[in-house]
Amino acid sequence: EVQLVESGGGLVQPGGSLRLSCAASGFTLSSYSMNWVRQAPGKGLEWVSYISSTRSTIYYADSVKGRFTIFRDNAKNSLYLQMNSLRAEDTAVYYCARRGSEVLYNNWFDPWGQGTLVTVSS
Amino acid sequence: EIVMTQSPATLSVSPGERATLSCRASQSVSSNLAWYQQKPGQAPRLLIYGASTRATGIPARFSGSGSGTEFTLTISSLQSEDFAVYYCQQYNNWPMTFGQGTPLEIK
Numbered sequence: 461e462v463q464l465v466e467s468g469g470g471l472v473q474p475g476g477s478l479r480l481s482c483a484a485s486g487f488t489l490s491s492y493s494m495n496w497v498r499q500a501p502g503k504g505l506e507w508v509s510y511i512s513s514t515r516s517t518i519y520y521a522d523s524v525k526g527r528f529t530i531f532r533d534n535a536k537n538s539l540y541l542q543m544n545s546l547r548a549e550d551t552a553v554y555y556c557a558r559r560g561s562e563v564l565y566n567n568w569f570d571p572w573g574q575g576t577l578v579t580v581s582s
Numbered sequence: 583e584i585v586m587t588q589s590p591a592t593l594s595v596s597p598g599e600r601a602t603l604s605c606r607a608s609q610s611v612s613s614n615l616a617w618y619q620q621k622p623g624q625a626p627r628l629l630i631y632g633a634s635t636r637a638t639g640i641p642a643r644f645s646g647s648g649s650g651t652e653f654t655l656t657i658s659s660l661q662s663e664d665f666a667v668y669y670c671q672q673y674n675n676w677p678m679t680f681g682q683g684t685p686l687e688i689k
Contacts, residue, residue, distance in 0.1 A: 505618075505626065505669055505680040521677050555625055560616075568616035568672035569639060570628035 462486040462571055464556050467574030476580070478545050481563030482539040482573055490534035493517075493559040495569060496541050498552035508554070509541065513562065524550075546580045554579050584608050584672050590682035594689040597660050603684050605653040605670035614674035617646055617655045620683075621666045629657065629668075657686075 468480040484495070487567040496508040509530040510519040518530060539556050554576055557569035585608040594600045605615070613633040618626035628637040630646035633653060642657040657664055665688050670681040 463609075491687075501586055504682045505671070506681070507678045510678075519676055519678065539639075560631055565614050566630040567614075567629075567678055568628060568671065569626070572625040572627070 462558075463557065464571060464573035466554065466556055466573045466576040467470075467573045469554065469578045471579045471581065472546055473571045473582050474580055475531045478543045478578060480541040480543065480554055480556075480578070482541075482578060484537045484539070487558075489539070491530065491562070494532065495531075495557045495559065496539075497557050497569065497572075498550075498554070498574075500549075500552045506552075510559075510567075510570070511539070514576075526558065529539060534552060543578070548577075548580050549568065551580045553580060583677060584611060584675050584679050584683035586670055586672055586679050588670060590669075590684065590686045592685050592687060594687045595660055596689045597662060599689075601657040601660055601686055603655040603666075603668050603686070605634075605648075605681050607653075607672055611672040611674035613649045614672060615646075615648070615653050616671045616673065617644075617656045618669045618671065619664075619666045620653070620669065626669065642653055645655045660686075662688075 461580045465483045468483045493512045495510045511530045527545045532539045555572050557572045560568040587606045589604045615633045617630040620626040633644045635687050645656045667683045667685045669683045
């Protein structure tokens with residue numbers, strides 16, 4: 461069964477840092493591009509970051525550029541999101557999600573992990 | 583950035599009836615559009631990609647249509663498990679963007 465499991469969320473003060481992890485199972489992570497998507501409490505979905513299977517292409521939403529870093533360890537079948545200079549507006553459930561397929565333009569998300577909650581508050 | 587606008591804001595439908603949800607893009611996204619279903623406390627689930635292709639395991643009562651800037655998700659005969667929030671997402675341009683979601687409620 462294809463599965464993604466996030467961890468690393470929690471309560472952090474404004475200006476602090478946190479690293480999220482996403483463990484993949486049931487498929488070979490190195491064959492897929494991956495994403496982070498977040499959802500603030502009671503709000504909609506916001507794409508955060510993308511990393512290609514070979515790490516050659518990385519994108520960030522403007523809202524996190526310069527503060528968040530996406531990276532992956534294919535040997536550990538894991539994806540990460542390093543979050544620095546956290547703000548109250550970064551409070552959200554963070555999901556990792558696999559790219560639909562590696563064909564050009566196929567950037568839908570499937571599957572998704574269960575999410576991990578990040579709360580930025582003093 | 584492409585803005586995705588979903589309508590109606592909320593949809594109330596009786597079980598067994600048809601539900602039609604709309605999604606409009608601020609510029610053409612070709613057929614590079616997906617639909618997701620999200621139930622309370624759960625992660626989103628992919629329903630449709632390529633505007634009209636059902637994802638693996640999605641029942642035939644879910645169908646998608648449209649291209650360019652106007653898209654529709656139709657649920658032909660609502661089952662109790664279909665009441666949820668539905669999101670559209672464009673993946674034609676970076677950044678990928680979502681609509682604000684349409685809650686589908688029991689009437």
